Amino acid sequence: MFTSGRQFKDAIYGQFARVGQATASPRRLELLDLLGQSPRTVEALAGETGMSVANASQHLQALRAAGLVATTKRGLHVTYRLAGEDVATLFASVRGVAERHLEEVERDSRAFFGSLDEFEPIDRRELLERSRRGDVAIIDVRPPVEYALAHLAGAISLPLPELSARLADLTREREIVAYCRGPYCVMALEAVRFLRARGFRARRLEDGVREWAARGLPLEPAA
Numbered sequence: 001m002f003t004s005g006r007q008f009k010d011a012i013y014g015q016f017a018r019v020g021q022a023t024a025s026p027r028r029l030e031l032l033d034l035l036g037q038s039p040r041t042v043e044a045l046a047g048e049t050g051m052s053v054a055n056a057s058q059h060l061q062a063l064r065a066a067g068l069v070a071t072t073k074r075g076l077h078v079t080y081r082l083a084g085e086d087v088a089t090l091f092a093s094v095r096g097v098a099e100r101h102l103e104e105v106e107r108d109s110r111a112f113f114g115s116l117d118e119f120e121p122i123d124r125r126e127l128l129e130r131s132r133r134g135d136v137a138i139i140d141v142r143p144p145v146e147y148a149l150a151h152l153a154g155a156i157s158l159p160l161p162e163l164s165a166r167l168a169d170l171t172r173e174r175e176i177v178a179y180c181r182g183p184y185c186v187m188a189l190e191a192v193r194f195l196r197a198r199g200f201r202a203r204r205l206e207d208g209v210r211e212w213a214a215r216g217l218p219l220e221p222a223a
Helices: 005-023 026-035 042-049 053-065 085-101 103-116 124-133 144-149 164-169 187-197 209-214
Strands: 069-074 077-082 136-140 175-179 202-204
Touching: 005 026, 005 053, 005 085, 026 042, 026 053, 026 069, 026 077, 026 085, 042 053, 042 077, 053 069, 077 085, 085 103, 085 209, 124 136, 175 187, 187 202
Parallel strands: 136 175, 175 202
Antiparallel strands: 069 077
């Protein structure tokens, strides 16, 4: 029971701070970003982030304690998911504030992508126009589980690890546009570099499914 307004203020802002404390970790933000693409087991998250299962589990427990993720247990495996779509919005807001107010975000992005990407990424408007004309092929290089939940309209699933074995699925007659999880995902960049080295015309799209959806652009579920 609160005996003063000050006690109530301290308590309620303390609850708000739990969310900030839970997200004050690069690893936990990366986990939220991944779970925004699709639910995953602890083992899968550990593998994708380069963490040990024990370390990934500790970070996930901190996110769960703050109400940001929820779990489903099947047998020995625990699958994590975002507690709600508003958690994905929270992550997008944090990222957006950092992009707008931290010069280091642009500096680091330019240092990485600028040194590896020879050509400018394709603009979403250009992609939409060319996709309607049918003169571009769109490939989704994320894992199949993410493609199954939602993908850009007309995109085919071509996970990065399968790219080498499935070159016959691609044509050299149309430019290829690869996308993955958004502007800081490197899988699309790796796919473009691989394809260009083998004589394909390829570019990357900075947007992912969530950026596409936020702008009301066409998405479709897997058949």
